Amino acid sequence: MxxxxxxxxxxxxxxxxxxxxxxxxxxxxxxxxxxxxxxxxxxxxxxxxxxxxxxxxxxxxxxxxxxxxxxxxxxxxxxxALLPGSAAERSRLRAYAAVIGCDIHPVQNLRILQYLRKELGQDADAVTAWCQRWISDGLAALEKMAQADDRGGPYLWGGAPTMADVYLVPQMYNARRFGVEMDAFATIVAADAAARAHPAFEAARPENQPDAPEDGH
Known part of the structure; x- marks a missing residue:
């Protein structure tokens, strides 16, 4: 099992x-x-x-x-394959994942936000501003990478979902949750929308999980 x-x-x-x-x-x-x-x-x-x-x-x-x-x-x-292509292409895909997994997600996960609130005495507005700052910086870099690679969509790395989308979609969920302005990120917004329409991504959506609370919080 x-x-x-x-x-x-x-x-x-x-x-x-x-x-x-x-x-x-x-x-x-x-x-x-x-x-x-x-x-x-x-x-x-x-x-x-x-x-x-x-x-x-x-x-x-x-x-x-x-x-x-x-x-x-x-x-x-x-x-x-979630890491298709040549060694160089797989390295690029891992870089997409690392921008999110190493540089965006860790500074806005629950334990960090709890520390900001409880240990540093930051209020809700300050915590939200913290999240918006680091998510926005990371997504701006990711947008530049996606534009430079120009894989043609609809997904972040072309015509099929890859590891890049596996990392992107949860981070975009958090970006929306914290009210990040998305106007400057047209490429990754489109890729996120395409991925979320895929059945595998829809089934994984937080609100579709058995432990999701009815009020969504």
């Missing part, structure tokens, strides 16, 4: 749901409620020493860290 330990609004878990769906891997989900602090409990830390989600149980293995898990899925289930 493939089991995903995650949370409905976790960007990292969202990535894995998309990839699992694209590759046709059936899985069950176990919710780890981040708002209630379940990720910090001993039982979960026994699975993930950092107290993060996701954790994926698959093929008798217990895997952590979404970038590493996504690479595992690509190596063990190479079709459909």
């Amino acid at each position: 493939t089991l995903l330990h995650g949370y409905w609004r976790s960007s990292a878990a969202y990535r894995l749901r998309i990839a699992l769906n694209l590759k046709g891997i059936a899985y069950d989900q176990l919710s780890v409620n981040l708002k209630d602090g379940r990720q910090r409990e001993a039982a979960h830390k026994a699975l993930h020493p950092q107290g993060f989600v996701p954790v994926l149980n698959i093929d008798g293995e217990q895997l952590i860290q979404s970038p590493a898990i996504l690479e595992y899925l690509e190596e063990t289930r190479p079709e459909p």
Whole structure:
């Protein structure tokens, strides 16, 4: 049995749901409620020493860290390819993923925002401004990369979903959530819209998960 330990609004878990769906891997989900602090409990830390989600149980293995898990899925289930093309093209795709996974997402995830509120005493407006600043900076770079590569769409890397879209869609979800102005990002906005229309992405949408609250918060 493939089991995903995650949370409905976790960007990292969202990535894995998309990839699992694209590759046709059936899985069950176990919710780890981040708002209630379940990720910090001993039982979960026994699975993930950092107290993060996701954790994926698959093929008798217990895997952590979404970038590493996504690479595992690509190596063990190479079709459909999320990292297609030449070595140089795969490097470019990994760079798209890294802009989001290394430079945007970490500074606006829950533990950072909680620290800003609780330890540094920042109010809601300041926290929102923080998120908007770093998301906007990262998306501006991603937009320039997409324009320079000019893959022709409709997805971020051409005619089929790739690892770039797996990372893009959850980050665009967060950008909308924090009210980021999108007018300057026409290329990635179009790619995000195309990907969200794909059944694998729709099924992975946070609001479609079994642990999503009815009020959406």
